[in-house]
Amino acid sequence: MKQRAHTSLTRNLTSTFAAGLAACLLQTGCGKSPGSGPDSGGGSASKVTIQNKGSDTMVNLAQGWAEEYKKAAPDVDVEVSGGGSGVGIAALVKGTIDIANASRNMKAEEIETARKNTGKAPKEFIVGYDSLAIYVHKDNPLNEITLDQVAQIYMEAGRITKWSDLGVKIPGSSSDEIVRVSRQSSSGTYEFLREHVLNKKDFKLGSRDMNGSKEVVELVGSTPTAIGYSGMGYATPAVKMLKVRKTATEPAYEPSVANTLAKTYPIARSLLVYTLGEPQGPVKKYIDWAMSDAGQRVVEASGYVPLPAGARAKP
Amino acid sequence: MNTPPTSRPAEESFAVRKATRPAWDVLSERALEILIYLCGISAIVFVLGIFFFVFKEALPILGNSHFSLTQFLFSDQWYPTSELNKRYGVFAMIAGTFSVTALAMLIAVPFGLGAAIYISEFCGGRTKETLKVVIELLAAIPSVVWGFIGLTVMSRLIVNYTGAPVGVNILNGGIILALMSVPIIVSIGEDALKAVPDSYREAGLALGATRWQLVRRVLLPAAKTGLLAAVLLGVGRGVGETMAVLMATGHAVHIPHGIFDSVRTLTANIAAELGEAPANSDHYRVLFLTGVLLFALTFIVNLAADLVVRGIRRR
Numbered sequence: 001m002k003q004r005a006h007t008s009l010t011r012n013l014t015s016t017f018a019a020g021l022a023a024c025l026l027q028t029g030c031g032k033s034p035g036s037g038p039d040s041g042g043g044s045a046s047k048v049t050i051q052n053k054g055s056d057t058m059v060n061l062a063q064g065w066a067e068e069y070k071k072a073a074p075d076v077d078v079e080v081s082g083g084g085s086g087v088g089i090a091a092l093v094k095g096t097i098d099i100a101n102a103s104r105n106m107k108a109e110e111i112e113t114a115r116k117n118t119g120k121a122p123k124e125f126i127v128g129y130d131s132l133a134i135y136v137h138k139d140n141p142l143n144e145i146t147l148d149q150v151a152q153i154y155m156e157a158g159r160i161t162k163w164s165d166l167g168v169k170i171p172g173s174s175s176d177e178i179v180r181v182s183r184q185s186s187s188g189t190y191e192f193l194r195e196h197v198l199n200k201k202d203f204k205l206g207s208r209d210m211n212g213s214k215e216v217v218e219l220v221g222s223t224p225t226a227i228g229y230s231g232m233g234y235a236t237p238a239v240k241m242l243k244v245r246k247t248a249t250e251p252a253y254e255p256s257v258a259n260t261l262a263k264t265y266p267i268a269r270s271l272l273v274y275t276l277g278e279p280q281g282p283v284k285k286y287i288d289w290a291m292s293d294a295g296q297r298v299v300e301a302s303g304y305v306p307l308p309a310g311a312r313a314k315p
Numbered sequence: 316m317n318t319p320p321t322s323r324p325a326e327e328s329f330a331v332r333k334a335t336r337p338a339w340d341v342l343s344e345r346a347l348e349i350l351i352y353l354c355g356i357s358a359i360v361f362v363l364g365i366f367f368f369v370f371k372e373a374l375p376i377l378g379n380s381h382f383s384l385t386q387f388l389f390s391d392q393w394y395p396t397s398e399l400n401k402r403y404g405v406f407a408m409i410a411g412t413f414s415v416t417a418l419a420m421l422i423a424v425p426f427g428l429g430a431a432i433y434i435s436e437f438c439g440g441r442t443k444e445t446l447k448v449v450i451e452l453l454a455a456i457p458s459v460v461w462g463f464i465g466l467t468v469m470s471r472l473i474v475n476y477t478g479a480p481v482g483v484n485i486l487n488g489g490i491i492l493a494l495m496s497v498p499i500i501v502s503i504g505e506d507a508l509k510a511v512p513d514s515y516r517e518a519g520l521a522l523g524a525t526r527w528q529l530v531r532r533v534l535l536p537a538a539k540t541g542l543l544a545a546v547l548l549g550v551g552r553g554v555g556e557t558m559a560v561l562m563a564t565g566h567a568v569h570i571p572h573g574i575f576d577s578v579r580t581l582t583a584n585i586a587a588e589l590g591e592a593p594a595n596s597d598h599y600r601v602l603f604l605t606g607v608l609l610f611a612l613t614f615i616v617n618l619a620a621d622l623v624v625r626g627i628r629r630r
């Protein structure tokens with residue numbers, strides 16, 4: 001677009017053409033930034049597309065929002081894709097999307113790059129909460145785990161490698177080794193665990209690094225000796241969520257809505273969306289809607305924890 | 316005046332035609348020649364262009380003081396996003412790529428060549444057509460579907476029948492890759508066998524050879540360059556395949572000790588991590604360097620194949 005505009009300076013004819021083309025692109029829904037494009041109310045035929053990308057933890061939720069929002073505002077298309085919080089943030093920093101979903105906070109250097117690239121500071125919205133659940137196979141006799149044990153399982157040079165180290169024997173399996181299921185490094189869940197459970201230390205190499213929240217739960221469900229971590233919304237009948245203790249002396253809490261809101265579950269986190277600068281027009285409307293009662297019902301239906309009534313946006 | 320009267324008009328008409336050929340014909344002929352020439356050299360231009368860009372993106376890392384090429388090639392420590400100590404070693408992934416490809420070829424070559432021989436020499440018209448259609452169908456299945464089969468169906472079968480703790484491993488990736496390269500090996504191998512002149516077959520049969528003797532002593536030696544090409548294209552597919560192995564091998568950075576270990580391949584690592592690596596960061600450049608490494612590997616395979624084929628021809 002920029003280049004086309006540049007050549008248009010030299011010739012009037014080209015500029016008319018470019019403007020026409022630009023209008024066409026926006027009308028067919030290819031416009032990249034609906035916030036700065038013609039307002040959706042301008043014409044009955046104009047359609048706006050919001051590009052939304054990021055966290056795999058949130059991809060089902062974002063998809064649910066997009067579908068539900070279609071009913072509320074038929075002229076707005078929300079295109080959702082996953083890839084991991086890191087991928088979404090990288091795209092936002094480059095300015096190629098409107099909204100990035102993230103299950104971790106943006107890092108200082110990412111905010112700095114965004115400011116340098118686009119001249120705008122990213123703005124953060126909390127749109128829900130999630131408890132990071134520790135999953136094991138449903139036949140695993142283990143019911144509770146401490147954060148330190150999780151760290152010792154996943155951390156580089158961690159001491160726990162066998163189920164007998166945790167005092168359990170997996171029924172029907174001759175293998176004692178813990179099969180660690182983890183996430184690829186672009187995942188916000190991966191970074192969240194590294195920061196809040198491993199204390200920024202590195203992961204032990206050799207874990208099975210899955211490309212999505214759902215794959216983690218699926219692999220744990222088909223592997224009796226596996227342990228994995230993923231958002232609480234992905235639980236299936238084939239797996240079990242462990243109760244987690246912050247330290248060995250504190251009580252164990254299960255990842256539930258009540259425990260997440262009361263902040264007693266030790267590894268709860270906020271689900272976030274980021275925009276570049278203060279959101280405008282359709283993007284703002286969309287985020288407001290997501291944070292309203294209607295949007296929060298989708299959060300609940302996706303298995304996550306909705307915002308408390310006080311934090312919701314008024315429609 | 317004894318000259319035959321017919322010769323003059325013929326000469327004349329020839330001369331006339333030459334003189335009046337429209338300029339347009341001459342020009343278009345020339346233009347087509349140039350176009351075909353461009354098409355001919357485009358392959359070279361593209362290969363050089365790709366190599367240039369991949370290398371250009373990777374090059375700055377080689378001059379970086381905290382990057383060592385020896386560590387890159389021979390260390391199995393892959394911590395590209397570590398907060399404490401970033402380490403870039405791809406040895407485990409080189410081992411992963413080789414082990415999966417080797418196993419795939421071990422399975423695919425006998426099956427592929429066997430099928431090629433059967434289709435070309437042993438089976439009747441109807442079976443032949445059916446088999447060819449089915450094998451082409453096998454080649455048309457997208458790799459992500461293969462990966463999905465590996466992740467869900469195959470992994471469960473492997474756990475049930477071998478008792479391996481995890482179903483996503485070298486065996487799974489090897490079988491999936493073998494299934495993907497068999498169609499290539501079959502169709503190119505069959506072409507190679509078809510290219511052997513029928514006179515060879517007739518001569519062999521006339522000398523009293525059985526059909527197996529004919530295949531082993533006459534057809535295989537006669538078609539060996541073509542068959543080798545078929546196998547090497549299969550290897551190329553194995554080394555270059557990304558999506559299926561990403562899903563089926565477990566994606567664990569780990570030097571394998573057996574076929575039930577999970578591994579990560581070079582291609583899968585690039586696919587999983589390039590999206591999040593910030594442009595021009597060390598991580599990004601190291602991933603491009605991995606691309607250069609892959610380029611070098613396939614180049615060596617192709618060069619070796621070429622030399623072998625030439626060696627065979629000379630003899």
